[in-house]
Amino acid sequence: MENPELLQIENLTVHYGKDTALQIEHPISIRKGDRVGIIGANGAGKTTLIKSILRLVNYQGSIHTNLTMEQIATHMQFNEYTDTMPTRYIMEAILQTKISQDKKLQELISYFEFEDCLRKKYSKLSGGQKQRFTIIMVMMQDAPLTFYDEVTSGLDFETRQKLVEKMVSWYKNKDSSLCIVSHYYEELEHLANKLLILDKGHVIDYGKKDELFQKYCGRAVIILNYSKEKETVFQNYEKLASPAHLIALSCETEEKEKEIIELLLKHNMDYTRSSSDIEIIYTNAKERYSKQNSI
Amino acid sequence: MKENKRKTVSLSMITYELRNVTGNPFVHIFGIGLPIFFLFIITRIVVSNLQDTSLIKTASTSVFLGISTIIPMAMILMGYSVIQSQDLEKGIPERLQLFGIKQHITICNRIISELIFLSAAIILYFIVGIIFMDLQTPVISGIIIYIFCILIFSTICFILGHAIATLLRKFSLTYCIVMLLYFVFMIFGGMMGITYENMSAPMQAVAKLLPVTYFNKDFYTIWTGKSYNFVPMLQSYLFLGAISGVLLFIALKKDRRKGNLS
Structure with a gap:
């Protein structure tokens, strides 16, 4: 209730x-x-x-x-x-x-x-x-x-x-x-x-x-500080909208998440994992709204 | 659900407003210091020009009663409106309102605290007058009418000051306007060297509309219980009261249009 x-x-x-x-x-x-x-x-x-x-x-x-x-x-x-x-x-x-x-x-x-x-x-x-x-x-x-x-x-x-x-x-x-x-x-x-x-x-x-996170970002997200190297390493991975200084990698499944983390460890890259990041929710919600309303 | 206490006129808020009034240096300089200073200076000048020494008491008392109007003018018209405009500029009444202290409650608290401080200043002024000046003893009716008139005049000053501050909402503009009014009242009231009798006809016409003129020119007659025609004096209170009331009405209307709750 x-x-x-x-x-x-x-x-x-x-x-x-x-x-x-x-x-x-x-x-x-x-x-x-x-x-x-x-x-x-x-x-x-x-x-x-x-x-x-x-x-x-x-x-x-x-x-x-x-x-x-x-x-x-x-x-x-x-x-x-x-x-x-x-x-x-x-x-x-x-x-x-x-x-x-x-x-x-x-x-x-x-x-x-x-x-x-x-x-x-x-x-x-x-x-x-x-x-x-x-x-x-x-x-x-x-x-x-x-x-x-x-x-x-x-x-x-x-x-x-x-x-x-x-x-x-x-x-x-x-x-x-x-x-x-x-x-x-x-x-x-x-x-x-x-x-x-x-x-x-x-x-x-x-x-x-949490509902908004699921709606706009999925299950979880891995967030990295932007660099050219990281962009190249993860060029074939699904990304979410993020501020210019970040890269947000979508982790729709547990397997996908493990795969990304292994790659990160291999390249010795720092990352943050989140299932509630407000900045990523905001950025993706705003982007989807802009697309829907053709702003 | 918890019902928070509705804030009304209270001793703690009156004390707060009293601290607010006394924390304003304007009122100490212009409302307490200046009238006492003027009392000594002007009485000395007037008395030194008198050839008939039997008139000293009359002259001193007339000056004493006239100068006393500076107290509400400086303390309320100037002091209050300046504080109020500063508060409005900073959004303090709005902030208090968000704490549940409605603006009309704040105004009531302020009127009470202003009148308390004004009474203290007038009592101090009277103590100085009684000790250092050769004053005519009043009749009972004279002192009652004096208290009544000074209270009414102070209330009109409060309404006028509040209206100006609410209309202008800026310290600099409010200060400029009330300072101007303060000097206009003093000049036309006969406190700046030109007596009512020495004024030109247009100046006299304006002076007749101001209650301060009657404090300065005629109050000795009332003070000593002699026969007096109250009609012109009453008209001056009605006139200034009406002007102040209309200004306050416009100010409150404007305030409501802006979305500020009164």
């Missing part, structure tokens, strides 16, 4: 002036426990979709939900706060609590190692600290549905990785639904179980990550 539905989007259109920023024709539903990774290039309509759900932009169509606005938590791409006081006062006012009396908030502050930042003003925080500040408050809301819009953009690799690890472990045993917009696919590998693929305001596909 499927989990209860939290949100349904149907025939949604958003215009910015004369431009159509988003057009969703087929229904999309987000259910309890879904972890939806929203992916697409810049201008695909990812943030517009979130803003529509939050009623921050005007739209035509229907977004049906029984959730109240208080039951939806959001981490926007840009989050700004007043600079006239230390962050602890902002946090206490927004969450309407006292840090000294709130065990859960204390736990979150310590979990995100934010103790020393509580005395600082928002503008004095680093990029990662700013993100953690909003994440703490968003997590404190403990909402049934939470949006994270490019939560790690602008952060260095180490900070990004640490932040995502913390988020993954925080949500591990929780049944809250998440919608995460990100350009970093490796983050979504850990956080998302569904994907919503957008391109130029249109939905390319929406579904479970």
